[in-house]
Amino acid sequence: MALFCQRCGTELPMNARFCSNCGAPVAGTMAIPGRRLVRPIVGRQIAGVCIGVAQAYGWDVALVRIFTVVGLIFSCGLVAVAYMAGWLGIPEEQLPLP
Numbered sequence: 001m002a003l004f005c006q007r008c009g010t011e012l013p014m015n016a017r018f019c020s021n022c023g024a025p026v027a028g029t030m031a032i033p034g035r036r037l038v039r040p041i042v043g044r045q046i047a048g049v050c051i052g053v054a055q056a057y058g059w060d061v062a063l064v065r066i067f068t069v070v071g072l073i074f075s076c077g078l079v080a081v082a083y084m085a086g087w088l089g090i091p092e093e094q095l096p097l098p
């Protein structure tokens with residue numbers, strides 16, 4: 001399942017609220033109003049914190065990951081603590097039953 005940006009046609013994840021290519025808001029029936037902050041099962045790299053934050057706020061997950069990695073290096077552990085807090089505090093995404 002996927003959404004397509006109405007402006008540029010980029011394929012987007014079902015729960016995208018903004019196009020990752022052109023930034024246009026995704027106006028569609030598939031949008032999840034007030035999407036909760038969750039750690040998605042699909043697309044995660046480590047614990048799903050980065051992609052969860054990216055999806056919840058409509059950010060580009062690649063940018064979130066870059067900032068996380070840079071932050072890990074330069075923040076003397078603050079980002080690591082935040083990441084662990086997210087890992088523990090953000091609920092795992094509940095997959096819809098088939």
Ligand SMILES: [Zn+2]
Binds near residue numbers: 007008009010019023
């Ligand atoms: Zn677009």
